[in-house]
Amino acid sequence: MMPVEMYDLDPIDRRIVAALQVNGRASWTDIAQLAGTSVTTVARRAQQLFADGLVKVTAAPHPGGGPADLLIVRIRCAAGSQLPAAQALAAMPEVRFVALVTGVYDLVAEVLVPKGVSLHSVLLNGLQRIPGVEGSVADLELHTYKSTHEWSRHLLGTGSQLVAPPPVHDCPPAHLDELDEQIIAALREDGRASFQSVAVGLGVSESTVRRRFESLYTAGCVQVITLVPAAALGFEAEILFWLSVAPSRLDAVARELAALRGVRYVAATLGQESLMCEVILPTHADVFEFTTKTLGEIDGIQAWTAGVELLTVKRGFVVTPWAARRLAAEVGDAAGSGATSAAPVATAVPTTRAESPGPVKGNGRTARSRRVSS
Numbered sequence: 001m002m003p004v005e006m007y008d009l010d011p012i013d014r015r016i017v018a019a020l021q022v023n024g025r026a027s028w029t030d031i032a033q034l035a036g037t038s039v040t041t042v043a044r045r046a047q048q049l050f051a052d053g054l055v056k057v058t059a060a061p062h063p064g065g066g067p068a069d070l071l072i073v074r075i076r077c078a079a080g081s082q083l084p085a086a087q088a089l090a091a092m093p094e095v096r097f098v099a100l101v102t103g104v105y106d107l108v109a110e111v112l113v114p115k116g117v118s119l120h121s122v123l124l125n126g127l128q129r130i131p132g133v134e135g136s137v138a139d140l141e142l143h144t145y146k147s148t149h150e151w152s153r154h155l156l157g158t159g160s161q162l163v164a165p166p167p168v169h170d171c172p173p174a175h176l177d178e179l180d181e182q183i184i185a186a187l188r189e190d191g192r193a194s195f196q197s198v199a200v201g202l203g204v205s206e207s208t209v210r211r212r213f214e215s216l217y218t219a220g221c222v223q224v225i226t227l228v229p230a231a232a233l234g235f236e237a238e239i240l241f242w243l244s245v246a247p248s249r250l251d252a253v254a255r256e257l258a259a260l261r262g263v264r265y266v267a268a269t270l271g272q273e274s275l276m277c278e279v280i281l282p283t284h285a286d287v288f289e290f291t292t293k294t295l296g297e298i299d300g301i302q303a304w305t306a307g308v309e310l311l312t313v314k315r316g317f318v319v320t321p322w323a324a325r326r327l328a329a330e331v332g333d334a335a336g337s338g339a340t341s342a343a344p345v346a347t348a349v350p351t352t353r354a355e356s357p358g359p360v361k362g363n364g365r366t367a368r369s370r371r372v373s374s
């Protein structure tokens with residue numbers, strides 16, 4: 001595997017990002033209070049993090065267009081083709097998540113397949129035809145127990161006054177009309193865009209945009225998520241686990257795992273391993289503790305396999321800006337044109353940064369980069 005570029009932020013930056021993860025549209029004033037610094041400092045630092053392509057706030061519609069099945073696919077690639085294959089996957093609009101991982105498989109992807117479309121055609125005509133894909137195993141996700149984008153909230157301490165976002169739901173097409181879809185689309189590139197600028201772009205009034213968005217947000221039709229590499233917030237380990245669980249204990253084990261702070265995703269799947277979970281932990285020692293104490297002591301877990309996430313290429317239907325930079329540098333624009341149509345962010349990252357990934361400069365932050373090999 002290629003070295004994965006990561007950034008390590010100072011405590012104030014981390015608190016700003018943690019606040020954005022709780023509420024991506026929180027005011028600079030609210031965030032400044034939580035971060036313990038001035039409003040101008042918060043605004044300046046946050047804008048720098050966005051400009052550096054390290055943090056992205058985006059509106060993530062829960063998949064519109066009606067009911068869908070979710071497949072979790074593990075993919076094996078030919079040597080050297082992991083990044084281009086990941087890019088090709090990320091360009092598929094039905095793909096919600098893609099990561100490069102360690103282990104037997106090279107890539108993990110979540111694919112939404114609308115009801116009525118055959119899973120078979122998506123797998124055979126879509127995934128299997130991607131150059132470099134040598135094999136895959138796809139498991140149907142049966143139930144999501146936990147999926148959180150605010151996994152860093154505890155960095156804010158116990159006094160955090162930001163209200164957690166309303167729970168999202170499976171949004172039937174009837175919930176969103178054309179203007180709703182356009183407002184969400186406008187907030188995908190910049191989830192903090194002002195209602196005024198969205199209104200100007202769409203030729204409607206600011207109050208219409210505000211009213212529409214707030215109603216969608218409160219109802220759970222749309223969420224505003226903040227993407228950041230876990231390493232930037234000081235978390236060394238971002239790991240996907242597949243657990244074999246005794247059927248009679250499946251639900252209880254899933255709930256027990258979902259209650260843990262370091263677990264950001266838990267889902268029951270139809271496969272040899274019946275639970276999948278994603279874990280974000282500060283150190284590899286914590287991973288050892290998680291496997292020996294947590295997994296080792298929960299009754300009903302019979303076996304597990306795991307893969308370390310080396311590069312999160314797409315999450316919440318959005319190509320992460322830091323992966324876009326890697327892809328632009330290592331795969332190139334020709335292959336990247338497909339990905340950009342599915343995820344406009346890829347075009348927003350200056351190639352100069354891609355050609356010389358290095359320490360983040362400016363504004364006195366102590367940001368630095370380090371390289372980690374798998």
Ligand SMILES: [Zn+2]
Pocket residue numbers: 169170171172175219220221
């Ligand atoms: Zn809805």
